[in-house]
Amino acid sequence: MKKKKKVGIIGGAGYTGGETIRLLLNHPDVELSFVQSRSQAGKYLHSIHEDLVGDTTLKFSKDNSLDVDVIFLCLGHGESSTYLNENKIPEKIKIIDLSQDNRIEGGHSFVYGLPELNKQRIQDANRIANPGCFATAIQLGLLPLASEGLLSSIHTTAITGSTGAGRQLQDTTHFSWRSNNISAYKTHTHQHLAEINQSLKSLQSSFHGSLYFIPWRGDFTRGIFVSSTLPFQGDLKSAYTLYRHYYKDHPFTSVSEAMINLKQVVNTNKCLIHIELINDQIVIHSAIDNLIKGASGQAVQNMNLMLGLDETSGLKLKAVAL
Amino acid sequence: MKKKKKVGIIGGAGYTGGETIRLLLNHPDVELSFVQSRSQAGKYLHSIHEDLVGDTTLKFSKDNSLDVDVIFLCLGHGESSTYLNENKIPEKIKIIDLSQDNRIEGGHSFVYGLPELNKQRIQDANRIANPGCFATAIQLGLLPLASEGLLSSIHTTAITGSTGAGRQLQDTTHFSWRSNNISAYKTHTHQHLAEINQSLKSLQSSFHGSLYFIPWRGDFTRGIFVSSTLPFQGDLKSAYTLYRHYYKDHPFTSVSEAMINLKQVVNTNKCLIHIELINDQIVIHSAIDNLIKGASGQAVQNMNLMLGLDETSGLKLKAVAL
């Protein structure tokens, strides 16, 4: 029997921390050594992540151990950089940073951890910047077109669940406000645009970032559903062929000829894509679970790749489905 | 044309404040003179109660005027008493206090404002303590039995919407937690038990308060649904006759021979009651909108009674229904 790798989590009290814990506790090839949290140190994990009652008696630690193979940084934006400045992590410990601090490449050694774009580089990396949730869902809808240089002006609307806004209490995550409600925010200015453009340009250097992105807040907790529209010359069959070819070696991203819906992917690491062609425009619908393929699941997928494990190890998750 | 009465609101920024504003703005017989809020003074009402955009250009005031006929106190529990101590309101101005501060009678001149129990006293009163939401829904299910001395040991389960917890941000009103969730709280210790027992004993002096009350938090915003079970000797027909007779002069409380559901009453001032008889036990289901019949609507109903207006004036509300 292969010896299990040891992993630790920095910042384990938030939503991505909780999801990462859930995935790692059930992962067959790794052992969760510590979960650090400044705010919750000393408390049981299940006092904060209440579903873990009966699953683990681990407590949040104040400090991190360096006797691990992988560290996940589940910290807020900005806090990862601070943490890495204040704590020198040896090169031999792999780091997966779920914040946005290192997603724009250059000036550091972090690789942008979108396996459908960078699988080989991830396998060779010691430092991974895990993509944003909207960024993952939107890119997976566009990468095949970019790979063929087919992107032009793109109109994207995407709706996200409330967990995307994190655990902290806010007016826009108050149940009485959010329930049965829809709203828009950060029109064309969402912070994920930078990493999306970076990826698209890496495949299609002629792309100049005319991606008009309207994010909506949805009245559900988990998931992102995206519809992107752009000019397209080919026929529907060629589009499906292109997408199927692009994703043939990627176990979590599937192309569906039937229309997709969000709950097909909720509580899984999957991305589903459906394509339509109307007149001169292609419409690409894509869906993910924002906390899994959009955060913690993709982080574990990156870990699997970095450690040479099966890419799907610990990630064959039962969909909530209903 | 009759001159409109002038009314004002103290503490207009919370949920019951907002509902009271909505009802009074559309009320044909009154004019909303001021809405006071310490925290929001100077801002437009619609900056806090966003649905009022286009309906009113009134702003929150810092102080209250005394040039009104009625003042509604939409303050937190404890704050009403403080306000009344610090502000001497002339006797000729009627006060309706939506807090729980004056619901237990004695030592003050407030009348408990449940029209189905105290209509005559309310009509003669200058000071009203408006009932609690759970208290309203539970009492309306039990008053007819109490009026005949038929209460004994009662088991009550009741579920409430998130608006019952108010506007402040709390872990249990975070959308990501509350959505699709059910939980229990304050089992047998809910603060409304005192006013319920007061009312039941006023009708049935032999009742000793053995009401086992389990409140649940529901994953919806508006409404309370109650099922109470207790021993009963008679037949179903006699029970319906008793309830119909008791409520015959009360326009907002109706008895339904068909099973009821919560959305029949959401966004209305109605209470619906359905009765079942199984073996030796009677089960009474009752439903209200916690913010309307359970708070602001009942407050307006009390105002109508105190001012000699039609009891239903301004309260014929379109149900949300769907």
Next chain:
Amino acid sequence: MKKKKKVGIIGGAGYTGGETIRLLLNHPDVELSFVQSRSQAGKYLHSIHEDLVGDTTLKFSKDNSLDVDVIFLCLGHGESSTYLNENKIPEKIKIIDLSQDNRIEGGHSFVYGLPELNKQRIQDANRIANPGCFATAIQLGLLPLASEGLLSSIHTTAITGSTGAGRQLQDTTHFSWRSNNISAYKTHTHQHLAEINQSLKSLQSSFHGSLYFIPWRGDFTRGIFVSSTLPFQGDLKSAYTLYRHYYKDHPFTSVSEAMINLKQVVNTNKCLIHIELINDQIVIHSAIDNLIKGASGQAVQNMNLMLGLDETSGLKLKAVAL
């Protein structure tokens, strides 16, 4: 006191029938004479529209009376035409058809009943084709631009509540499927495009219908939220001036400088609009309640205009808000 007008409803058992009943029962200037339903004839209205318990003892009729001033046709698409062929309604009885059968003008005397486009014609009409729900929400976001000839290629995403799909049972309105779910349907092919294009061309003859419309199904019951994006040369201030000027005589459509959300309009006849300008594109967000401003409320608004009543009579509705 002015004598109340008599009104009747054909096809009163569905959702738009129910909403029309709710509005007309509370309308101060009309009297609901009959509600016809072939499927439910003889039953109480409240046996189907359960919230009406305690409000009315009217029953569904098998036939319609002609002793009325206005008839509302709340029939399915195609059924209105059949009904009108089989039942000759005298010219003096005004007809408001909520189906899509007569929305495309020509070959009949129906006027397209969008007051913000056709108020004068509606006031003079005897036959009204009431607009579709998506069509209303999208048009109200675009009419001011069309009035100045400023439309070019438009990308629109809009999400609708489940009531848009009607009362009949379908897989996509099964609670277990729809809850917490998002999906797309009828991309660029929705049946409302025809009436939208008709209206836009009536104001801007150069517009050639390049409106790319992606409808989504939302996991809520009521409301439509729309974001439309298109090229725009001016500045934000001029856009707001244009919209405010266009809607200055229209009591139900308001322009908000604060971002809007769906629940501001749920259970009201209002449309709210918010505008953003990013680089060379204008984004218009608009929101309505699909059953009210998108159906029955607009029908009553049209009735008010045809009868010479105050346009807002019976339509000052309490928002659900929370």
Next chain:
Amino acid sequence: MKKKKKVGIIGGAGYTGGETIRLLLNHPDVELSFVQSRSQAGKYLHSIHEDLVGDTTLKFSKDNSLDVDVIFLCLGHGESSTYLNENKIPEKIKIIDLSQDNRIEGGHSFVYGLPELNKQRIQDANRIANPGCFATAIQLGLLPLASEGLLSSIHTTAITGSTGAGRQLQDTTHFSWRSNNISAYKTHTHQHLAEINQSLKSLQSSFHGSLYFIPWRGDFTRGIFVSSTLPFQGDLKSAYTLYRHYYKDHPFTSVSEAMINLKQVVNTNKCLIHIELINDQIVIHSAIDNLIKGASGQAVQNMNLMLGLDETSGLKLKAVAL
């Protein structure tokens, strides 16, 4: 490596069929040989259970094979008996019947498959009648008391998600009706009372079935939350000791000293229990996922026990949690 056992499903198109498929596809010790469905034969599993896109290319079969070790009957109530009459299944093939047809023991060889009551008998059985969802949640809250002969008159209220009503379209599972709604049904007459009483009497022969059970329909898809109240003499500590002792060898049922909520167990095979003591009454709250511990998960747990596998094999499921 141990050879995987072969399993098949009869009636795989419904909700419990779908959940059983999801669990068995990811189960490390078994291989899903066939999924029979009369209505869907020939179609891909993922055409009905849409989340399975990308997971399996298996199709529904018309007939069942007998070359399996275990057959799950995911048929409607009454249909299991018919199926078993028409298809003689050899004794060596184990059968797990998820319908209610064989839950009342006597006249057949089926063992009531509640592991927390009957683990030894299940391990030795060839035929299992899998418990009902309400029945599981309620019994797990009461078994420890019954084991000590402490049951007397019990008042139980329990709320269930919409999936409990199955896939077929019904008025009470229409999204527009069920959303934000609560209602009661089958008061004191629910069909699960028979199996609950059977179990309770098996542990406490003096119990005479005075369990007053009020089922509610909730506005969520998954889960059951129960509160049961009954007289109790002891103190809280002794109650917790009793419950902990009773469940010490049962990996899926845990006792929590913190108040529980439904989402702690959604999408898991767990049951959580919390106990309160008020005056002379004990209140037991319990929660399960109706489709997993209340149906398909418990069926797999029973299979594990019958096959001598680890009881938790394939059942360490990631909670949806948020």
